[in-house]
Amino acid sequence: MSKLFSFSRRAMLLAGLAAAVSLTACDKAGKPAAIGTTPAAKFNSVDITGAKYARKLALTDFDGKPRQLSDFKGKVVFVFFGFTQCPDVCPTTMAELAEVRKRLGADGERLQGVFVTVDPERDTAEVLKAYLQSMDASFVGLRGSLAETEAVASEFKVFYQKVPTKSGGYTMDHTAGAFVFDTDGQVRLFSRYGSKVDDLTADIKQLLASAKR
Structure with a gap:
């Protein structure tokens, strides 16, 4: 994938963070630095407990229902930003999450996958629903207007940008x-892209176990 995003846009996203989120193209992993840790917990993923971002998420799902994070309280929630025409990272990530749910057995019902499209112009509700439910019927897809998408991405410190292709179309x-x-x-x-399914499964189990105490 191309890395033709502007320095100024990237700089604005990084401003104000004590530890920056690594911003990447679709085929490489971003990585935010840990912000606060729980001493007793050791995770394979990057521990960002106490982060002052990624606190709000309010968009509409593919059935037209308004959704927010509190709707999923009681479950461990996995939130990923992507787009349905992504050739590798997005389908791989969601397919691996479906595998994690299977490995958790009955506890898989307590893991909620949420996919936020960064390409709402092409990812209609119908497209988003078909894409996600082909992987796992429990997955929820969220979309918004261009302005709403930008606001949510900003809240999560997520970078995205439309990149023209030689065919006259674009990728993200x-x-x-x-x-x-x-x-x-x-x-x-x-959770970095490319993390092992075993490692993510172990992290989810630890969060679920903590909730039972």
């Missing part, structure tokens, strides 16, 4: 990686 560069929330709705982890 975006931060690759996902945010994991605990059952109380607090952001806890940043």
